[in-house]
Amino acid sequence: xxxxxxxxxxxxxASAREFLEEKSDPAIVRAVAEGDSDAIDALWKDIVELGWPxxxxxxxxxxxxxxxxxxxxxxxxxxxxxxxxxxxxxxxxSWILERFGSDSLKSELLPKIANGEVLIxxxxxERDASWDPESTKxxxxxxxxxxxxxxxxxxxxxxAQATHALTLVRTDNGEPAxxxxxxxxxxxxxxxxxxxxxxxxxxxxxFNELEVAESNIIATGELATQAVDELVAAGGVARSAQLAGLxxxxxxxxVEYTANREQFGVPVGSFQAVQHHLANMAxxxxxxxxxxxxxxxxxxxxxxSVDTAAQAKIAASDKIAELCxxxxxxxxxxxxxxxxxxHLYTRRAMAWKTDYGDSAFHKxxxxxxxxx
Amino acid sequence: xxxxxxxEEKNFKSQLSSFLDDVLPDDWHGxxxxxxxxxWDLNQDIKKGLAERGWLVMSWPKEYGGSDSSPMMNTxxxxxxAYRRAPGHDRFGTRMFGPTLMRFGTEEQRTKYLGSIARxxxxxxxxxxxxxxxxxxxxxQARAVEDGDDFIVTGAKIWTSLAHxxxxxxxxxxxxxxxxxxxxxxxIIVDMKSPxxxxxxxxxxxGVHSFNQVIFDQVRVPKSNLVGDLNDGxxxxxxVLNFERSGIDYAAWARAALEELVDYVNxxxxxxxxxxxxxxxxxxxxxxxxxxEAVRLMCYDVSYRQGKGEIPSAEASMSKVAxxxxxxxxxxxxxxxxxxxxxxxxxxxxxxxxxxxxxxxxFYTSGPILAGTNEIQKNIIAQRGLGLPRK
Numbered sequence: 001x002x003x004x005x006x007x008x009x010x011x012x013x014a015s016a017r018e019f020l021e022e023k024s025d026p027a028i029v030r031a032v033a034e035g036d037s038d039a040i041d042a043l044w045k046d047i048v049e050l051g052w053p054x055x056x057x058x059x060x061x062x063x064x065x066x067x068x069x070x071x072x073x074x075x076x077x078x079x080x081x082x083x084x085x086x087x088x089x090x091x092x093x094s095w096i097l098e099r100f101g102s103d104s105l106k107s108e109l110l111p112k113i114a115n116g117e118v119l120i121x122x123x124x125x126e127r128d129a130s131w132d133p134e135s136t137k138x139x140x141x142x143x144x145x146x147x148x149x150x151x152x153x154x155x156x157x158x159x160a161q162a163t164h165a166l167t168l169v170r171t172d173n174g175e176p177a178x179x180x181x182x183x184x185x186x187x188x189x190x191x192x193x194x195x196x197x198x199x200x201x202x203x204x205x206x207f208n209e210l211e212v213a214e215s216n217i218i219a220t221g222e223l224a225t226q227a228v229d230e231l232v233a234a235g236g237v238a239r240s241a242q243l244a245g246l247x248x249x250x251x252x253x254x255v256e257y258t259a260n261r262e263q264f265g266v267p268v269g270s271f272q273a274v275q276h277h278l279a280n281m282a283x284x285x286x287x288x289x290x291x292x293x294x295x296x297x298x299x300x301x302x303x304x305s306v307d308t309a310a311q312a313k314i315a316a317s318d319k320i321a322e323l324c325x326x327x328x329x330x331x332x333x334x335x336x337x338x339x340x341x342x343h344l345y346t347r348r349a350m351a352w353k354t355d356y357g358d359s360a361f362h363k364x365x366x367x368x369x370x371x372x
Numbered sequence: 373x374x375x376x377x378x379x380e381e382k383n384f385k386s387q388l389s390s391f392l393d394d395v396l397p398d399d400w401h402g403x404x405x406x407x408x409x410x411x412w413d414l415n416q417d418i419k420k421g422l423a424e425r426g427w428l429v430m431s432w433p434k435e436y437g438g439s440d441s442s443p444m445m446n447t448x449x450x451x452x453x454a455y456r457r458a459p460g461h462d463r464f465g466t467r468m469f470g471p472t473l474m475r476f477g478t479e480e481q482r483t484k485y486l487g488s489i490a491r492x493x494x495x496x497x498x499x500x501x502x503x504x505x506x507x508x509x510x511x512x513q514a515r516a517v518e519d520g521d522d523f524i525v526t527g528a529k530i531w532t533s534l535a536h537x538x539x540x541x542x543x544x545x546x547x548x549x550x551x552x553x554x555x556x557x558x559x560i561i562v563d564m565k566s567p568x569x570x571x572x573x574x575x576x577x578x579g580v581h582s583f584n585q586v587i588f589d590q591v592r593v594p595k596s597n598l599v600g601d602l603n604d605g606x607x608x609x610x611x612v613l614n615f616e617r618s619g620i621d622y623a624a625w626a627r628a629a630l631e632e633l634v635d636y637v638n639x640x641x642x643x644x645x646x647x648x649x650x651x652x653x654x655x656x657x658x659x660x661x662x663x664x665e666a667v668r669l670m671c672y673d674v675s676y677r678q679g680k681g682e683i684p685s686a687e688a689s690m691s692k693v694a695x696x697x698x699x700x701x702x703x704x705x706x707x708x709x710x711x712x713x714x715x716x717x718x719x720x721x722x723x724x725x726x727x728x729x730x731x732x733x734x735f736y737t738s739g740p741i742l743a744g745t746n747e748i749q750k751n752i753i754a755q756r757g758l759g760l761p762r763k
Binding site: 001005251258259269270271275276283286288293294297310315363364 | 374661673
């Protein structure tokens with residue numbers, strides 16, 4: 001057991017912190033939440049220059065070839081700063097593409113993801129808001145060497161910025177297929193923006209007889225289901241890493257506030273009732289942090305632990321959201337205002353809780369893994 | 373970052389596990405009730421067996437017969453013992469008092485006591501809490517007055533686990549009533565067979581006699597039994613508590629109990645079939661599984677940090693709080709799943725899981741109370757861990 005960060009991870013963490021402090025301050029987070037898409041583009045441009053989208057892409061395909069644990073360390077910092085940027089979407093898509101895609105598709109897309117030409121976002125969920133691949137209804141019929149796709153995907157993050165969507169469809173014979181679909185200014189794709197608590201762009205995507213080359217298929221049948229299961233697990237761990245960082249930031253903020261806010265002539269943080277709230281929050285943040293690290297560590301180029309991945313997302317979803325609500329209690333009236341930044345964290349935590357399978361979804365997965 | 377054990381650690385765990393396979397009765401479910409003579413005999417047999425294999429004091433330095441094992445190895449040892457609900461893990465001697473003697477004891481004391489602890493021959497108990505001094509331990513009043521070469525000890529200790537089985541006690545006494553509370557305390561060794569020592573059993577709410585009140589009436593204790601300097605016992609005494617405060621036992625007990633519940637709901641012979649068909653049961657068990665793994669990792673983290681030479685005080689408190697609470701959640705849920713059977717006492721006709729869950733739920737109500745209540749631990753977390761001001 002080694003709970004420490006590697007030298008590379010320490011470096012990633014320190015440089016990410018420094019960068020994000022300047023480039024993802026609360027003013028930028030608020031601007032993006034109010035619809036400033038230029039701010040998203042500017043931040044993403046810088047992030048591409050830092051090479052973050054290429055972090056886990058293999059060296060063979062123009063990436064840095066780092067591990068999922070390294071990515072998790074970076075994502076914690078993104079979570080702590082609420083960075084309004086599609087790094088999880090891009091990283092998870094490239095991870096799945098690398099694990100399941102054909103050689104030609106990988107050679108074509110991965111280097112472009114690494115250099116920022118291509119940005120892929122997962123588009124899995126439909127009307128029923130389920131991350132279960134079985135519930136996919138969006139239809140694809142074969143026409144020559146193309147697929148013709150019709151139907152609606154919902155809750156697609158950063159669809160407005162993405163060049164491609166990684167989407168699951170059901171083909172004529174009833175089999176699922178995981179496909180990379182070009183969506184940037186594409187005919188036959190309509191975006192419906194949602195007003196989402198995350199404060200970043202989230203849309204529904206309507207495909208109307210959209211033609212996509214068959215060579216864009218990553219996997220079909222059983223393998224497609226397996227790929228989506230892994231996408232949900234990896235995305236869940238990635239979101240959990242962000243939630244872990246977010247939780248840590250909220251604990252720090254609550255400690256800072258209660259140590260300085262005075263009532264009855266003493267800091268309110270000297271009262272046992274307040275200290276016990278904060279102790280509980282610190283325990284929750286630590287637990288999520290450990291489970292995320294254990295889960296991220298289980299991901300390799302050969303697979304992952306279904307069990308630990310589910311544990312991380314359950315814990316992050318439930319514990320970090322609860323921690324945020326407790327932080328509001330610790331902040332008193334000021335934490336109830338629009339002006340104070342705390343609700344930005346709470347909104348993001350509530351939104352991330354639902355992403356890549358919520359707690360109930362992953363509990364069911366975990367129960368299966370336990371033989372129940 | 374690495375979430376796996378080394379080959380050496382895995383090998384040790386499997387050796388310990390086979391030893392326990394051999395020495396525990398086939399139908400052993402535990403936990404041991406040390407007021408039962410057959411369970412006490414088992415405790416002694418296992419303790420001797422552990423000593424023969426060099427495991428009982430493996431955490432000790434080589435010069436005292438240990439093998440200087442890492443904190444992680446010690447955690448693996450404690451975890452496996454607790455997971456099997458095996459008796460014989462002598463915490464008072466091996467984990468608390470032995471290390472204290474190495475640091476504060478005289479040469480003579482070390483020669484006299486360390487060997488017998490290492491061989492598993494002597495049972496120790498811990499005389500700290502008093503009827504009027506619980507969380508506020510420094511207010512303790514048991515008095516030791518100097519009289520020639522002896523102290524004369526008068527007072528009462530309470531919640532003393534295993535006093536009814538112990539040969540010796542390490543005990544905090546007040547030697548200077550004029551000094552400030554922390555300054556007038558000394559740590560002494562008392563032979564439980566001394567005239568004037570009376571052990572009065574206390575039966576806990578689970579119906580088990582595991583702790584006691586111990587009355588000291590003019591008990592004569594030689595001054596050579598003083599550990600550390602006179603009136604400096606608080607420092608030595610607190611060293612012990614650092615060894616006491618870990619959540620690994622609870623984490624392991626919780627894991628064992630959870631696995632029993634999973635087996636139960638999957639068992640076609642179980643009387644409570646509703647648990648099997650109710651989908652909320654599998655969801656709740658999955659949630660508890662996550663909770664158990666979370667506290668397990670917290671305990672490993674404490675050992676990892678200790679292995680690096682840190683003193684992870686707040687982390688240890690966090691693991692104790694979280695693990696003792698998660699264990700109760702698992703036991704609560706076990707009692708709930710069993711429905712009407714959940715409240716049948718052990719030994720009852722038609723009891724399921726031998727009435728074990730209800731009894732354990734009652735017994736481990738002590739978890740968040742003992743070894744520093746969870747409320748005190750949360751103060752430590754907030755003040756030492758988060759740096760919040762003391763009031």
